[in-house]
Amino acid sequence: xxxxxxxxxxxxxxxxxxxxxxxxxxxxxxxxxxPAAVDAIVDTYETRVGPRNGALVVAKAWSDPxxxxxxxxxxxxxxxxxxxxxxxxxxxxxxxxxxxxxNLVVCTLCSCYPWSxxxxxxxxxxxxxYRSRAxxxxxxxxxxxxxxxxxxxxxxxxxxxxxxRYLVVPLRPEGTEGLPEERLADLVTxxxxxxxxxxxxxx
Amino acid sequence: xxxxxxxxxxxxxxxVAPEMDEPYFHAEWEKRxxxxxxxxxxFGAWNIDESRHARESLHPAIYYAATYYEIWIRALEILLKxxxxxxxxxxxxxxxxxxxxxxKCVLRAEDVAATLAKGGPCDRPVAGAPLFKAGDRVRARNFxxxxxxxxxxxxxxxxxxxxxxxxxxxxPDTNAHGKGENPQRVYTVVxxxxxxxxxxxxxxLTVSIDAWExxxxxx
Numbered sequence: 389x390x391x392x393x394x395x396x397x398x399x400x401x402x403x404x405x406x407x408x409x410x411x412x413x414x415x416x417x418x419x420x421x422x423p424a425a426v427d428a429i430v431d432t433y434e435t436r437v438g439p440r441n442g443a444l445v446v447a448k449a450w451s452d453p454x455x456x457x458x459x460x461x462x463x464x465x466x467x468x469x470x471x472x473x474x475x476x477x478x479x480x481x482x483x484x485x486x487x488x489x490x491n492l493v494v495c496t497l498c499s500c501y502p503w504s505x506x507x508x509x510x511x512x513x514x515x516x517x518y519r520s521r522a523x524x525x526x527x528x529x530x531x532x533x534x535x536x537x538x539x540x541x542x543x544x545x546x547x548x549x550x551x552x553r554y555l556v557v558p559l560r561p562e563g564t565e566g567l568p569e570e571r572l573a574d575l576v577t578x579x580x581x582x583x584x585x586x587x588x589x590x591x
Numbered sequence: 592x593x594x595x596x597x598x599x600x601x602x603x604x605x606x607v608a609p610e611m612d613e614p615y616f617h618a619e620w621e622k623r624x625x626x627x628x629x630x631x632x633x634f635g636a637w638n639i640d641e642s643r644h645a646r647e648s649l650h651p652a653i654y655y656a657a658t659y660y661e662i663w664i665r666a667l668e669i670l671l672k673x674x675x676x677x678x679x680x681x682x683x684x685x686x687x688x689x690x691x692x693x694x695k696c697v698l699r700a701e702d703v704a705a706t707l708a709k710g711g712p713c714d715r716p717v718a719g720a721p722l723f724k725a726g727d728r729v730r731a732r733n734f735x736x737x738x739x740x741x742x743x744x745x746x747x748x749x750x751x752x753x754x755x756x757x758x759x760x761x762x763p764d765t766n767a768h769g770k771g772e773n774p775q776r777v778y779t780v781v782x783x784x785x786x787x788x789x790x791x792x793x794x795x796l797t798v799s800i801d802a803w804e805x806x807x808x809x810x
Contacts, residue, residue, distance in 0.1 A: 424700035426626030496599035550801035
């Protein structure tokens, strides 16, 4: 079927852009929201709170057995000691991958995600394909991320159904002995801290 | 409720299709949607459970067709109207037409950093000893409430093992409906893939949920 005209999706003409703009205008005129506060919220999650936080937590856990033990017992406090606190990170639990067991985190019921250490969740984490399949076909899901686990590896899926938020601590890659924490953190991807990937190998 | 949000084990949604180097936002309006949602959450007029319930109460056809920020905004309009901050006349005009209720708090730019850093802890003290301990076999109750619940359908009626006993947390099933926080202990309960999915389940799979105490009974 011929369908050759181009759709030019200008954000300003997007019906949903207009809807959100109208809502913000109404609430601002009523004195209910401060547009500068909205700017500050956006700036926080665009520039300050992101997966680098979690990567630093993981790198410290790899480097410092005392910290790793604290992270296992009381992740909220251990993570707060590095300065990472706040919304959607109030009740943290760290789950450690082992050579036998791979951990994967999902929220089948909405989009619960540890914002304080990973920032805002990616679209796929919030969308039906991942939320529906992570609990029934995690191997199939992981293969779509390019991760093929050995058949004997156990898979533990953590469905974030309450207010606990999960941070996966991936296995430390081989050949990284002696690397400082900052360099180790470069190997810790966002996906590896959800369980949808592994830590990178050093270059 | 057995709404569109309860996705675990559903089929037909296709591949996950992760986007490489995905940006935090895919359009400017998504930024405003995030900011407006968080700023209005600061009114203190509703809680996170009521907002989750507003999202899952969208018609399934709308919920599945929407991006997540669209879900947020559609639900936010409902919450704002329910609590007297927004009217249909406002929305029709795209202007402030009707007077609004007075929120407990209006979030100012200078307070954003402290507010976000503080978050909204929902652990609460509970009296008495936990009903279950680590290692106990439990069954998730089989119920189908029309209101909010955080017990996914795939776990209902299934037997699992308590792995960890947590502190008390606000009970979403009542808190979402203005019926109080009624905190209960939460347990991490682990189910085998076979218990949940039956024949053909991945034998290496275990799935855990975090369940409030009243979701569980001894098995």
